[in-house]
Amino acid sequence: MTYNLQIVVDCADPHSQADWWAETLGWTLEGTDPDFIKKMIAQGHAREEDTTTHNGRLVWRAGAAISPPGEKDLPDRRRILFQPVPEPKTVKNRLHWDMRLAGDDRDVVRARLEARGAKFLYDAQQGPYSWYTMADPEGNEFCLT
Known part of the structure; x- marks a missing residue:
């Protein structure tokens, strides 16, 4: 089940x-x-x-x-x-979600979200994969992949 x-x-x-x-x-x-x-x-x-x-x-x-x-x-x-x-909210989330951008330009999406109140936290890479870690207007972390 x-x-x-x-x-x-x-x-x-x-x-x-x-x-x-x-x-x-x-x-x-x-x-x-x-x-x-x-x-x-x-x-x-x-x-x-x-x-x-x-x-x-x-x-x-x-x-x-x-x-x-x-x-x-x-x-x-x-x-x-x-x-x-x-x-x-006082500490980092123990769970977050990744937004898969389906080919959209990550920098364009990042700028659009920042204009609406999101905050860029850092970028990261592991092997061929890279992402931006962001926070929504209340500070909840999510990634742009």
Whole structure:
């Protein structure tokens, strides 16, 4: 038997992180239904404090998710969930992901991401392979390969 998994990223601002990564990866932001949220509050299943407004829309405070285009309605979709945590990031991640650029120029992608708030950390090489290690706007490391 095989299992599917969801990657979860702890962060300070899950909705901004989801926006940033959706644009970076070309993935789709999973929308929320404000009418459903209001209904859950009205029925006592949720509280106003469980919500927030992001980009003018009522959303759940507990997180935001992204998935590849065409997969967002599939129950077994690939998915990254961004969830809020109270503590700030203080040390290097023990897990990161590599963005495979599929032939795009690494320097061009690096400049585009830096313009959107990413930080270049260092470049590295092992044998014929080289990559840039970067950090997203909240400091989570990732590589451009």
